[in-house]
Amino acid sequence: MASSQPVAPKSAADHRADGPGRGTFLLMSVAVGLCVASNYYAQPLLDTIARELHLSSGSASLVVTGAQVGYALGLVLVLPLGDLVERRRLVCGLTLATAFSLALTASAPDAGLLLAGTAITGLLSVTAQVLLPFAADLAAPHRRGQVVGTVMSGLVMGMLLARTASGAIATIGGWRTVYWAAAVVMIALTVAMHRALPQYRGNAGLPYGRLLASTARLLADEPVLRARAAIGLLAFACFSVLWTSLAFLLSGPGYGLSDAEIGTFGLVGVAGAIAAQLAGRLADRGRTKLTTVVSGLVLLGSWGLLALGEHSLAALLGGIVLLDLAHQGVHITNQSLIYALRPNARGRITSAYMTCYFAGGAIGSALTGVVHSNFGWSGVCVLGAVLSVLLVLVWVDSVITARTRLWELWAVARAATTAAGLLGLIAFVLRLTM
Incomplete structure (x- = not known):
C-alpha cells in the first residue's frame, strides 16, 4: 500500500501551509508549456515531412491523429498514476522518456517510426496534466487558484508558441532539427525539475487496476x-x-x-x-x-x-x-x-x-x-x-x-x-x- 506521507523532508501539511517559492511554480509552468508543445510541433511541418518521406497528405495527417490517440490513452492510463507514484519521480521519468520519443521522431527514416514517435510523445505529453494537480497539492489552500492559473498560463503559451517556434526552427535547420532541439530541452528540463521539485507521494492506497476503475x-x-x-x-x-x-x-x-x-x-x-x-x-x-x-x-x-x-x-x-x-x-x-x-x-x-x-x-x-x-x-x-x-x-x-x-x-x-x-x-x- 502506498504511504500516506510525502517522502520529502517536509510533510504534506508543511507544503500546504506555506508552499514552495514562486520560482518552483514558474518552473512547473514552463514544464507544462514544453510538454504540451511537444504535441503541436508537427502541425506546421506536415507538408515538409510528407515531401521528404514521400507520404500523401492523408498519410502525413496521421501524425496529428497518432498524437491525439496517444494523448487520449495517456489521460486514461498514465494520469491516474499521480495518485499512486511519487510525483517528482513520475514527472521526471515522463519528461526523460519524452526526450527519447522526440529523438525517435527526429531520426525516423520512414512513416512507421515517425508515427510511433509522435504517438508515444502524445501519450507522454500528459505530463502537463500530472503537473497541474501536483502544483495544486503543493500550493497553500488560499493560493491554489492563483497557482493553478499560473501553471495553466504555461499550457496556453505552449499551445500558442509551439507552432511558431517549430516553423521558425524548421526554416533554419529543417524539420528534424525541431525534434532534436526539443529532445535536448526536455533533458535539461528533467534535470531542472529533479533539483527544484519537492518529493511528494500520492496516497491512493489502491492497486493500479482498481485505481483506473475508481476514476470512472x-x-x-x-x-x-x-x-x-x-x-x-x-x-x-x-x-x-x-x-x-x-x-x-x-x-x-x-x-x-x-x-x-x-x-x-x-x-x-x-x-x-x-x-x-x-x-x-x-x-x-x-x-x-x-x-x-x-x-x-x-x-x-x-x-x-x-x-x-x-x-x-x-x-x-x-x-x-x-x-x-x-x-x-x-x-x-x-x-x-x-x-x-x-x-x-x-x-x-x-x-x-x-x-x-x-x-x-x-x-x-x-x-x-x-x-x-x-x-x-x-x-x-x-x-x-x-x-x-x-x-x-x-x-x-x-x-x-x-x-x-x-x-x-x-x-x-x-x-x-x-x-x-x-x-x-x-x-x-x-x-x-x-
Whole structure:
C-alpha cells in the first residue's frame, strides 16, 4: 500500500501551509508549456515531412491523429498514476522518456517510426496534466487558484508558441532539427525539475487496476465533478469549433490569407493566459459562480462578434479574444473546484475531467466539419452559440440542484446583467467603427 506521507523532508501539511517559492511554480509552468508543445510541433511541418518521406497528405495527417490517440490513452492510463507514484519521480521519468520519443521522431527514416514517435510523445505529453494537480497539492489552500492559473498560463503559451517556434526552427535547420532541439530541452528540463521539485507521494492506497476503475467511479460519486466535466466539455467544444473552422474563413475569398498569416492568429490567444491568472485569483476568493456565469455569457456573446467577423477583421479579432478569455475562465474555475473535492484523488479527478474535456474538443471538430460544409461560417457561429447556451444551462441546473437560496440567484442575475451590458457596449462600439 502506498504511504500516506510525502517522502520529502517536509510533510504534506508543511507544503500546504506555506508552499514552495514562486520560482518552483514558474518552473512547473514552463514544464507544462514544453510538454504540451511537444504535441503541436508537427502541425506546421506536415507538408515538409510528407515531401521528404514521400507520404500523401492523408498519410502525413496521421501524425496529428497518432498524437491525439496517444494523448487520449495517456489521460486514461498514465494520469491516474499521480495518485499512486511519487510525483517528482513520475514527472521526471515522463519528461526523460519524452526526450527519447522526440529523438525517435527526429531520426525516423520512414512513416512507421515517425508515427510511433509522435504517438508515444502524445501519450507522454500528459505530463502537463500530472503537473497541474501536483502544483495544486503543493500550493497553500488560499493560493491554489492563483497557482493553478499560473501553471495553466504555461499550457496556453505552449499551445500558442509551439507552432511558431517549430516553423521558425524548421526554416533554419529543417524539420528534424525541431525534434532534436526539443529532445535536448526536455533533458535539461528533467534535470531542472529533479533539483527544484519537492518529493511528494500520492496516497491512493489502491492497486493500479482498481485505481483506473475508481476514476470512472468518481464521476458517478461527485456531482460537482460531473457538472464541471460537462461544462468543460462544452467550453472546449466551442473552442474547437472556432479553431477548426477559422482557417477556412481566413483562406477564403473574404480574406485570402496565406498559411503563415493564418498561423499568426493563434497569437491572439495570449488573452487566455491573462484569463487564467484572473480566474485563478477570483477562485481563491470564492467567486467561482461569478466567473462561471460571466465566462458563459461572454462565450455566448463572442459568437455574435464572430458572426460579424465574416466581413469585419475587427469583429473577428474581438470575437477570438472574448472566446479565448471565456474558455480559459471556465477551465480554470472548473479545475479550482474539482481539485478541492478529494485531495488524495487529484490525479484521477484530473483524468476524469480531462477525458471529458478533450471529448468535447473531438465532438466540436466533428460537428464543425459537417456544419461548415453545409451552412458555411454562419452555420458554424450558430453551432457555437448553441453549445454556449447549453453550457449556461448545465451550470444553472447544477446551481439549482446544489443550492437554491434566493440571494445566490440574485447575485447570479446581477452578474449576468453586468456581463450582458458590457457585451452590448463592446458590440455597439465595434459597430460604430465598422
